Amino acid sequence: MDYAKTYRALETFLRDKVLRGEESAIEExxxxxxxxxLTSLTTMELVAHxxxxxxxxxxxDRMFGDNFKDLRSITRLVVELGGGTPGSEPQETATAHGASEVQG
Structure with a gap:
């Protein structure tokens, strides 16, 4: 996963949806x-995004403050977890029980 693309996508989300377009600068x-x-509510919105x-x-077990303290930490977390490029869809895989499961 590309760190720079991930960073830009997360920065855009925070600026547009959390800060609601305010002119505040968000640095790494x-x-x-x-x-x-980030509050409990906006953090959950970010996680859903x-x-x-x-x-x-x-x-x-990865939902703790150090992983959400700044944009650098959030970007690293997403990259470490191997998320696809921005806009990718979760992949469905079959489980041992025959049901579909969303993988990321």
Whole structure:
């Protein structure tokens, strides 16, 4: 996964949907949690966006502050989890029980 494309896609989402187009600058190290840019609600919106945009689910054991403290950390998390390029769809795979499961 391309770090720069992922970063830009996440930055755009934060600026358009979380900051609602405000002229605030978001840098790689802007403290999103500390400054209240990401709250519990906006973090869940971001997680839903990551699932839809990159086709991955963030495991519960990766849902902690250090992974969401700034844009750099969020981008690294998405890249580490192997999400597809922005706009990719989750892939369906068959499970051992014959049911479909969304993979990311």
């Amino acid at each position: 190290d802007t403290p999103l949690l500390e400054w209240g840019i 990551i699932q839809q945009e990159f086709g991955i689910s963030i495991p519960v």
